[in-house]
Amino acid sequence: MAREKRPDDPRRFLDPAVLSRVGRLDLRARQVVEGYLTGLHASPFFGHSVEFVQHREYTPGDDIRHLDWKVWSxxxxxxxxxxxxxxxxxxxxxxxxxxxxxxxxxxxxxxxxACTAAACLAHLLIGQQDSVGMMAHDADMRQVVPAQSSARHLEVILGALESARPGNATNILGLLRRAAENIPQRGLVVLFSDLLVDRPALFQGLKMLRQRKHDVLVFHVLDAEEIDFNFRGTTRFEGMEAPDQLLCDPQALRDAYKEVVNEYLTEVRRGCTKIGADYLLCRTDDPLDTILNKYLTFRSDPRAARARSGSGQG
Amino acid sequence: MESLFSLFLHPVAAIIGGLLASLPIIIHLIRRTQYKRQPWAAMEFLLAAQRRMRKRMVLEEWILLALRVLLVLLVAFLLSRWLGSGASGVGGDHIVILDDSISMADARDDRGTRKTAFDNATAEAVRLARKLGATRGIHNLRFFLLSSMDEPVLEGKAGEDLARQAEEKLSRLRPSFLGLDPTKGIDVSVEKWAAGGEGQNSSHRILHLLTDCRDTDFGGPKQEVSRRLMTRLVGTGASLRLVDVSDPERPIGSAIPVGHDNLGITSLTCESRMVVEGAATEFVATVKNFGSSPRRTFFHAKRDGVEDFAATQPVEEIPPGQETKVRFTLVLGRNNSAPKISSGDDPARRDQERLLHRSWIRLTAEIDDQPMTGLAEDNVRDLMVEVVNKVPVLLIDGAGRAGMTPGGDSFHIDAALSALRDFEPEIRTAEELPKTRLELYPIVFLLNVAELPAIEVERLSRHVAEGASVAWFVGDRTRPAFVNGLFQEKNGIFPVLLAPKPSDPPMPQERLDSRLLDEQPKILFPDPSHPIVAGVYPNRLDFRFLPIDRHWPSQARFQWDKGDGAVRDIILLPNKRWKDDSQRGAYRDKALALIASFPVGDSAATEFRSGLDAATRDIREALLSQSQFRLARALEKTLEDTGESADSKSNTPARPGLRILWAKPAYSATAKALGELLREVQFGDPLWVERNVGRGKVFASLTMAGTKTTLGAAGSEADGWNEWGSGSPMSWSYAALMKELVRHLMKSGDDAGSADLVGGSFELVRDASFLSGSVRERFDPQEPTKVPGLRGGLQRLGTNSSDAPVGGKIKIKVRPPAEPGVLYLNMSPAVVPGQPIPGPEEGELEAFAFNIDAVHEGDLRRSRRDLLEMPSGGPGSGRVVLSRPGDGHDAMLEPPRDTSETWWIYLLILGVLIGEQAMAVYCSHHGRGGPDGVQANNTPGAAKRATRAEPVSVGGAG
Known part of the structure; x- marks a missing residue:
């Protein structure tokens, strides 16, 4: 298990259990992505492959290697x-x-x-010859790793994940805007966050990514306590990103809290669905391998992909 | 409630109560300083939830806080009673009343000695002084005897010293001979405490009533009074500890304990107020069995202390709770010389000679009863009897000397009484009445008296109240306004109200017809068993020859006869003719309705068919007559029909009498209706009536005693009101009825002959003109041998002077004897001019027997437990507890009952407790899990996080 490794070892994010479960799966883009390497994903560009598409008249500058001599004859x-x-x-x-x-x-x-999930996905993507980049952020961008597909690149990503320590509050809109601006080609953008942010800003940022034709996948990571709120006894809750404090009997607030959280989750889920982003709620007490396995299997299902693609485009 | 408030207002109690009441708030504040700190990311949701739940949470918390504060207050309320003085040893004020009524002499055999309930009471009083002295606090005790509640026998602070004093002082006391009501002690105690003011500790006022708890004192008719007094006592905050000192000891849980069996003589009476020397006189003693099992006994009687075996007899078995009359006849003789009287003496001289030679015999009745158990004092009863040569009868003739002439009132009565051996008539005029010593004459005839001075009326009234009889014979001189003024409902000395004028004299023809033709009896006897008329009743039909030509009608009966039996009709005049057609029609309708109800067609009455037909025929024929007598005869014949025997000559079969028919229960209603109709038709104006007044009787004849009038120039016998005294075939009945009349009047009223009760009020009023004012007293108690263990012996009360005469009367006040016996009063006569001066030993002797109240005190049945207990009525209220000797001290020292002991306070606490728990559970959200349920700290993650959430204090390092 990753948690049994040294705390500062970046490879702890590569959970063997997770990797063994998802290693045989592919993370397929559910839409065409731009790239140069032969892979699993359809490219908007014509290239060298066995799948003939069409003929076009030669124009000066074209590579003469692509001339169809049989047609000329x-x-x-x-x-x-x-x-x-x-x-x-x-x-x-x-x-x-x-x-x-x-x-x-x-x-x-x-x-x-979140880091474990990101590392596992990075390992998976690199394993299927895809290029993977990483951005770690809080209010500002803390770590930026350009996308590459080399095997050594995984180590770079893991090191960046390790070095990205929790800091300030999240500026989600700025982050997503910057990501949209820094990713030159359309591709897959995976967001790992607890989304404890301003919802309009979140949706605006995601919409921005979608407008740039990125396939957006949101991993919504929440602690089980944040959903169930199983506290007892008089407790003073102190905000981790804001100076708010609240002294209360948590059991008295539990029902109302869960009600608010449910409303919040519903809002986030609907917002992502409306934008066309994949949304996956991850409780920290949920086994990651199961979550990823389930999701990747679901994503690789063509029918589901079509359905999601249709709804996402819309 | 007052005491409860005083507890709460006590500074210490208030501080403790305030602290207790604020305990939930303090706990709440302390809990607020003890919390865990929890870094939290999703503060947004938490704050939103807190905003959403804020009002509801605040409301729930306030309700919970209020319930907890209320719970603490209620518990404090409950516990506050222990802050009272009892548990904390403040002490109390105790009144100890020892019931010393004669019933407390109820004894048991304690190894050969009599140990009475009063002995138990004194022992308990000593025990109480000792026991209270051993408890915390200061207890003040006052010991009273029920017979003398004015001053305590002993008082002081409880302790060994007081116990020793009580042992020494109370052990010398014995029960009195008085009949006392122990509930009066409750009343007096309340008054004493009320008079004591507020300085005393009101929360611990305890009355210890040491009594035998008899049913006659606390149950039956006394129940309401005793409960009211108990309620009054406990209402003041005091408590009553009733200690049942009777023997055997009252078992715990027993509703009605057994008591000792007891026989007692409840009354001893003589058939007449005076006994004629040498004449057989009947006495009656009433023996009652107060016990629960049949009893036999033996009866003895003594004359002046010497047993007269003529009266000795066994008494048949008396069932439980029943009484029997023991009748015995004695021939008594004088125990002094007879007065020397001659007809030529001055009337005043005659009276004084009689008074100076009054002879009194002490008659003592005794029964044999168990000597060692029960009440021995009620086995003896005294009666003082005056023995005379002849009974003097005073005749006051309103006509004066004219009445003493033949045909006059006093002439005829004197003649009738003179023929009797036992009576000695003394004729005086109305003017001589003031000089007459009424106390000599048990019977006073007032004949055709027009009017009497008020002082004489008062003397007569007092004389009747003391047991004499007054017989009125009205006449032409009678003034209705005067005699009607004497009526005075129950206490007047004239028994009826007269009409304004007497009946008119009959016309000559009418007078003749009534003597020759009228078959109707002229007087009727409504009560054949009445002793006056019982002898002549068999000859009642012969009284058709005794016309009463004139009489003084009474006013409408309802004005003087209230239907309560106070006025008794002895002789009535018959109704003669129908007053008018309407009256006749009304009675005809009644008679016909009655005939219609005859069981003519009833198969069970077939044999009476012929008799009923004959009766119907007779009644119908009588209805056609103008005479009411005809109808009355027909109705009487129907009621009294004895039937007919068979007649062989006329071939008439035997016919059963209708009396047999009316005796059957099925036809008793018809017989009753027949009897009522007969009385309505038959009976007219009253002629002889009587009424009891005080101990005596008043009698009135509404026709003259003589045969002629004496007013004005009249005086012929033709003007007489009747021919009863002479001139009539029925004049023989005059003497017979007069003889029975005086004998009947000699018996006086209902309670005649009964002696005075020990301890009762006693006041003798005599005419000042006849006495010098010097009175000597002597008291002879009952034979001490019959009252083992009680004080006895001759008690000389010495010489007392009476009060100064007021209004011609002397009130001789004598301290009533405190024990049974005979009181002799020797009153020195006034000096009569021309007469020898009486010597110092000469005096007019009167004797009075005093007995215990055996009717009430002899009944030793014990009261029910529920009548002797009363729970506290609420805050500030005391209680009534029944205990046995030696028990119940501690219970009474508990704090007074208050609301904290009522059932609803516990119910309220339970309700608040349940509500608080429910609210606490609700507010703590146990079992209020969401769809996924509450896993609380059971999840591994939660357990780990719990270790991270560290408890801190406000201001502490976070």
Whole structure:
């Protein structure tokens, strides 16, 4: 288990249990992504592949290697053979490193959960020859790792995840705007966050990514206590990102709290669905391997992908 | 409630109560300083939830706080009673009343000695002084005897010293012979405490009533009074400890304990107020069995202390609770010389000679009863009897000397009484009445008296109240306004109200017809068993020859006869003719309705068919007559029909009498209706009536005693009101009825002959003109041998002077004897001019027997437990506790009952407790899990987080 490794070892984020469960799966982009490498994902560019697409007349500057000589011999005209190119996926992992992500058990808090999930996905993507970049943020961007697909790049990502310590509050809109601006090509953007942010700003940022044709995937990481609120006894709750404090009997507030949380989750889920982003709620007490396995299996289902694609486009 | 408030207002109690009441708030504030700190990311949601729940939470918390404060207050309220003086040893004020009524002499055999309930009471009093002295606090005790509640027998602070004093002083006391009501002690105690003011400790006023708790004192008719007095006592905050000192000891849980069986003589009476020397006189003693099992006994009688075996007899078995009359006849003789009187003496001289030679015999009745158990004092009863040569009968003739002539009132009565051996008539005029010593004459005839001075009326009234009888014979001189003024409902000395004028004299023809033709009896006897008329009743039909030509009608009966039996009709005049057609019609309707109810068609009355037909025929024929007598005869014949035997000559079969029919229960209603109709039709104006007044009787004849009038120039016998005294075939009945009349009047009223009760009020009023004012007293108690263990012996009360005469009367006040016996009063006569001066030993002797109240005190049945207990009525109220000797001291020292002992306070506490718990559970949100349930700290994650959430204090390091 990752949690049994040294706390400062970045490879602790690669949970063998998770990797063993999801290693045989692919993370497929549910829409075309731009890339250069042959891979699982369809490219908007024509390239070298076996899948013929069309002919077009030769124009000066075209590579003459693509001339279809058989057509020239028959029609004495120059046509270029065009094939569908298969390219790699450019993925960007956005990991929330705000102060609120440190809530939970010191060894297994939301940040640890998010980093582990991000590392596993990075390992998976790199394993399928896709390029993976990473951004760790709080109010500002703390770590930025450009997307690459080399095997060594995984170590870079893990090191960046480790070094991205929880800090200030989250500026979600600024983060997403910057991510949208810094990712030149359309690709997969995966956000790991507890989303304890301003919802309109969140939705605006996600919409911005979607408008740039990114496939957006949101991992909503929450601690089980943040959902169930199983506290007893008089407790003073102190805000982790804000100076708010509240002394109360948590059991008296439990029902109302859960009601508010449910409303919040519903709002977030509906907002993501409306924008076309995949939304996955992850409780820190949920086994990550199960979550990822379930999600990736679901994502690889073509019918579900079509359905989601349709709804997402809309 | 007052005491409860005083407890709360006590500074210490108030501080403790305030602290207790604020305990939930303090706990709440302390709990607020002890909390865990929890870093929290989702403060947004938490604050939103807190905003959403704020009002509801505040309300719930306030309700919970209020319930907890209320709970603490109620508990404090409950506990406050222990802050009272009892538990804390403040002490109390105790009144100890020892019931010393004669019933407390109820004894048991304690190894050969009599140990009475009063002995138990004194022992308990000593025990109480000792026991209270051993408790905390200061207890003041005052010991009273029920017979003398004015001053305490002993008082002081409880302790060994007081116990020794009580042992020494109370052990010398014995029960009195008085009949006392122990509930009076409750009343007096309340008054004493009320007079004591507020300085005393009101929360611990305890009355210890040491009594035998008899049913006659606390149950039956006394129940209401005793409960009212108990309620009054406990209402003041004091408590009553009733200690049942009777023997055997009252078992715990027993509703009605057994008491000692007891026989007692409840009355001893003589058939007449005076006994004629040498004449057989009947006495009656009433023996009652107060016990619960049949008893036999033996009866003895003594004359002046010497047993007369003529009266000795066994008494048949008396069932429990029943009484029997023991009748015995004695022939008594004088125990002094007879007065020397001659007809030529001055009337005043005759009277004084009689008074100076009055002879009194002390008659003592005794029964044999268990000597060692029960009440021995009620086995003896005294009666003083005056023995005379002849009974003097005073005749006051309103006509004066004219009445003493033949045909006059006093002439005829004198003649009738002179023929009797036992009576000695003394004829005086109305003017001589003031000089007459009424106390000599048990019977006073007032004949055709017009009017009497008020002082004489008062003397007569007093004389009747003391047991004499007054017989009025009205006449032509009678003034209705005067005699009606004497009526005075129950206490007047004239028994009826007269009409304004007498009946008119009959016309000559009518007078003749009534003597020759009228078959109707002229006088009727409504009560055949009445002793006056019982002898002549068999000859009642012969009284058709005794016309009463004139009489003085009474006013409407309802004005003087209230239907309560106070006025008794002895002789009535018959109704003669129907007054008018309406009266006749009304009675005809009644008679016909009655006939219609005859069981003519009833199969069970077939054999009476012929008799009923004959009766119907007779009644119908009588209704056609103008005479009411005809109808009365027909009705009487129907009621009294004895049937007919078979007649072989006329071939008439035997016919059963209708009396047999009316005796059957099925036809008793018809017989009753027949009897009522007969009385209505038959009976007219009253002629002889009587009424009891005080101990005596008043009698009135509404026709003259003589046969002629004496007013004005009249005086012929033709003007007489009747021919009863002479001139009539029925004049023989005059003497017979007069003889029975005086004998009947000699018996006086209902309670005639009964002696005075020990301890009762006693006042003798005599005419000042006849006495010198010097009175000597002597008291002879009952034979001490019959009252073992009680004080006895001759008690000479010495010489007392009476009060100064007021209004011609002397009030001789004598301290009533405190024990049974005979009181002799020797009153020196006034000096009569021309007569020898009486010597110092000469005097007019009167004797009075005093007995215990055996009717009430002999009944030793014990009262029910529920009548002797009364729970506290609420805050500030005391209680009534029944205990046995030696028990119940501690219970009474508990704090007074207050609201904290009522059932609803516990119910309220339970309700608040349940409410508080329910509210606490609700507010603590146990069992209010959401859809996923509450896992609380059971999850591993929660357990880990709990270790992280560290408890801190306000201001502490976070």
């Amino acid at each position: 028959k029609s004495d005209r120059f046509y270029i053979k065009q094939y569908e190119a298969e390219t790699n996926l450019r993925s960007t992992l956005l990991v929330d490193c705000s102060a609120s992500m440190s809530y939970g058990d010191a060894k297994w808090n939301k940040r640890e959960y």
